[in-house]
Amino acid sequence: MELQWTFNEDAVNYDKYRPGYPQALFENVISYSQIKEGSKLIEIGIGTGQATLPFIQLDCKVTGIELGENLSTFVAEKYKAYSNFNVINMDFMNCPIEENSCDLIYCATAFHWLPKKEAYSKIMNSLKRGGSIALFWNHPFPNRVDDPSNIASQKIYNKFRHSGEKQKEFSKEDCIIIVQELTRYGFENVEYQLYKRVRKLNTDEYIHLLNTYSDHRALNPTLKEMFESEMRQAINEAGGTINIYDTIDLYLAQKT
Numbered sequence: 173m174e175l176q177w178t179f180n181e182d183a184v185n186y187d188k189y190r191p192g193y194p195q196a197l198f199e200n201v202i203s204y205s206q207i208k209e210g211s212k213l214i215e216i217g218i219g220t221g222q223a224t225l226p227f228i229q230l231d232c233k234v235t236g237i238e239l240g241e242n243l244s245t246f247v248a249e250k251y252k253a254y255s256n257f258n259v260i261n262m263d264f265m266n267c268p269i270e271e272n273s274c275d276l277i278y279c280a281t282a283f284h285w286l287p288k289k290e291a292y293s294k295i296m297n298s299l300k301r302g303g304s305i306a307l308f309w310n311h312p313f314p315n316r317v318d319d320p321s322n323i324a325s326q327k328i329y330n331k332f333r334h335s336g337e338k339q340k341e342f343s344k345e346d347c348i349i350i351v352q353e354l355t356r357y358g359f360e361n362v363e364y365q366l367y368k369r370v371r372k373l374n375t376d377e378y379i380h381l382l383n384t385y386s387d388h389r390a391l392n393p394t395l396k397e398m399f400e401s402e403m404r405q406a407i408n409e410a411g412g413t414i415n416i417y418d419t420i421d422l423y424l425a426q427k428t
Contacts, residue, residue, distance in 0.1 A: 182383070183246035187220035189380045191310060193280065194367045197422050198226040201278065204363065204424045205304035207232055211275040214298070216264045216291075217282025221247040223308075228254045232275075237264045265290060269298040278306035292357035299427040305359060307350065308422040311342035312371075316417060324410035325378075325403060332399040342366075342419040350423045359425035367420040375407045378414050 207213065209231035215224060218236030220243055227234050228251060236259040238244040244261035251257045260267055264286065277295050295305055316322045326339075347364045354362045373381060379400050382388045391399065407414050 183220055183240075183242045185380055186243070186384045187222075187246065187250070189377065190219070190222055190384050191371060191418065192222045193308065193310070193420060194369065195226075197308060197365070197367055197420060198223075200365055200422060201276070201304075201306045201424065202226075202230065205276045205306065207276050207304075212273060214269065214274050214277045216277065216279040217285065218247055218259060219243055219280075219282070221250055223278070223280035224251065224257070227276075228257050231256055234258075235260060237262060237267050239263050265294065269294070271297050272300050274298050274303055275300060276304045276306060278308075281309045283307050284309075288353065289357070292353070292359075296358055296427055301427060303427050305354070305425050305427075306422065308420060311419045311421065313339075313341045313417045313419065314414060315339040315341075316415070319415050321407065321410045321414040324406040325414055328399065328403045328406050331402070332395065341417065342421065347421055347423070350421075354423060354425040358427075360428045362423070362425040364424070365422045367422070369418045369420070371416040371418060372413050373416060374413050375404050378407060378416075379404060 205211075207227070207230065211230075211232045213227055213232045213234045215227075215234060215236045218224060218238045219240075221236065224234060224236065224247070234257045236244075236247060236257070238247065238259055238261060241261055244259050248259045277299060283291070299305065314322050315326050344366060347366070351362050351364055382400070382403075388396070
């Protein structure tokens with residue numbers, strides 16, 4: 173099974189345990205793009221709609237495009253009360269979009285699944301002149317060396333899923349790659365912003381969260397069971413909660 177399909181397996185768990193995004197991020201997107209009531213928006217890889225409601229509530233016309241059938245069904249039901257929202261169950265790269273028709277195209281923690289050159293080109297063709305692209309991700313970091321709950325969890329990662337790579341927290345230096353991509357593919361007035369937060373999860377919440385990640389769901393079932401069992405024990409022994417240090421990165425650019 174390709175990793176991106178694992179998100180489609182449990183929409184309810186994904187919706188409950190994947191975090192949303194800071195209000196300040198949405199305010200920045202709205203301010204930069206100058207969208208308003210009636211603006212036409214497309215969300216790529218909408219999932220269960222963690223990044224959708226602020227734009228719907230602005231009375232924009234929001235179309236979510238989602239590859240997973242279960243996720244599409246879930247988010248259609250979730251926002252069924254809004255007449256200005258619809259979802260299309262299709263791969264974004266195959267979805268027909270009228271040229272020069274969109275005021276904003278955005279993607280939350282999903283753009284890395286797409287072929288970059290083709291995806292950037294399609295977005296550029298689909299945006300109106302003066303339209304905006306917004307890309308953002310959440311980078312959770314549970315590996316602070318000064319946090320006992322992180323130390324406990326890292327021991328289990330090192331035992332079962334040791335990659336040999338040194339874990340580092342997402343920073344400004346990591347943003348340059350996307351900034352350069354946007355410029356290279358013809359977008360202008362590129363901006364980026366970082367947001368920080370800390371989430372405190374109890375043991376069960378953390379295990380549920382792990383099960384929203386494609387690489388975790390794809391583990392061998394026996395290894396996965398052993399990993400989760402020892403992770404539960406480690407977090408419980410460390411006090412029953414784990415701190416997750418999130419860095420959310422936002423990129424904004426325009427078609428001029």
